[in-house]
Amino acid sequence: MTLTIGVDVGGTKVAGGVVDDTGRVLAQARRDTPAEDVGKTRDVIIEVVTELATGRPVGAVGIGAAGWIDATRSTVLFAPNLAWRDEPLRAYVSAAVGLPVIVENDANVAAWAEFRYGAARHAEDSMVMFTIGTGVGGGIVLGGELVRGAHGIAAELGHMLTVPDGHQCGCGRLGCIEQYASGNALVRFARAGARQEPQRAAALLGLAGGDAESITGPMVTAAAQGGDPVSCEAFAQIGRWLGTSLADMAQILDPQVLVVGGGVVEAGDLLLGPTRRSYADALAQRGRLPVAEVRPAELGNTAGVIGAADLARRF
Numbered sequence: 630m631t632l633t634i635g636v637d638v639g640g641t642k643v644a645g646g647v648v649d650d651t652g653r654v655l656a657q658a659r660r661d662t663p664a665e666d667v668g669k670t671r672d673v674i675i676e677v678v679t680e681l682a683t684g685r686p687v688g689a690v691g692i693g694a695a696g697w698i699d700a701t702r703s704t705v706l707f708a709p710n711l712a713w714r715d716e717p718l719r720a721y722v723s724a725a726v727g728l729p730v731i732v733e734n735d736a737n738v739a740a741w742a743e744f745r746y747g748a749a750r751h752a753e754d755s756m757v758m759f760t761i762g763t764g765v766g767g768g769i770v771l772g773g774e775l776v777r778g779a780h781g782i783a784a785e786l787g788h789m790l791t792v793p794d795g796h797q798c799g800c801g802r803l804g805c806i807e808q809y810a811s812g813n814a815l816v817r818f819a820r821a822g823a824r825q826e827p828q829r830a831a832a833l834l835g836l837a838g839g840d841a842e843s844i845t846g847p848m849v850t851a852a853a854q855g856g857d858p859v860s861c862e863a864f865a866q867i868g869r870w871l872g873t874s875l876a877d878m879a880q881i882l883d884p885q886v887l888v889v890g891g892g893v894v895e896a897g898d899l900l901l902g903p904t905r906r907s908y909a910d911a912l913a914q915r916g917r918l919p920v921a922e923v924r925p926a927e928l929g930n931t932a933g934v935i936g937a938a939d940l941a942r943r944f
């Protein structure tokens with residue numbers, strides 16, 4: 630049995646796990662991310678790997694990080710929520726722990742985990758995953774391999790143009806899908822609805838102490854689960870946008886499975902219902918051609934660790 634370590638480097642937590650060749654997590658370690666400090670973030674990753682590798686026959690390490698990773702899977706070119714700029718992470722960590730290391734984009738890693746062990750494990754060789762968290766990430770598997778592109782930065786699905794001249798995106802453009810189908814978009818839609826029609830958002834505003842600007846994502850989910858009309862509509866809005874992007878991907882790539890993951894998908898059918906309806910409506914030749922099923926991700930928070938470890942094993 631070969632063991633590998635997967636490390637999921639987020640803006641707030643560094644989570645690591647020892648994973649076997651069936652995708653099982655055998656041991657875990659986690660630390661807070663000192664996100665503003667490049668050197669300290671590196672040290673924390675090394676600390677987590679060292680803790681997990683001690684006394685275990687570990688063969689390689691995979692690191693998943695939110696950011697653009699170069700084509701050789703060694704350098705973080707840019708990470709929006711961490712201080713890394715052209716950070717040669719693989720060389721540092723590999724030298725410190727004495728093991729082969731790969732670095733991969735976090736959404737690619739999560740997609741790989743779902744393809745191997747999660748919602749798309751029954752897919753023969755193709756899937757597309759949208760990760761709906763604070764932003765929108767994406768991962769594509771074709772021919773049984775992650776699609777990484779010529780420069781390592783493929784599958785940035787969150788920055789597909791959805792609304793020309795639309796809402797300002799963190800990437801510098803206007804109208805990316807990230808601004809219409811993310812957790813941030815959910816909150817924006819809910820706040821706008823609560824300001825416009827406070828009486829229909831009574832339950833939601835109750836959770837937010839009466840102040841629309843204090844509404845958070847978990848509040849929208851809780852209120853929607855109780856039937857709050859404005860909160861349900863906020864989910865329906867992001868589902869509508871997400872469904873059209875899923876249809877675009879089905880038409881471009883015709884994958885066997887489409888997976889929706891990320892924190893927002895924990896709301897279940899509140900999001901997936903409107904998403905599936907919009908997806909069906911947006912497909913060309915709808916009802917006449919076979920199309921990919923839309924499935925929720927299954928691995929939750931552990932996808933990052935499992936996917937990174939599995940990619941390291943194949944290195």
Ligand SMILES: [Zn+2]
Binds near residue numbers: 787788798800802
């Ligand atoms: Zn963008």
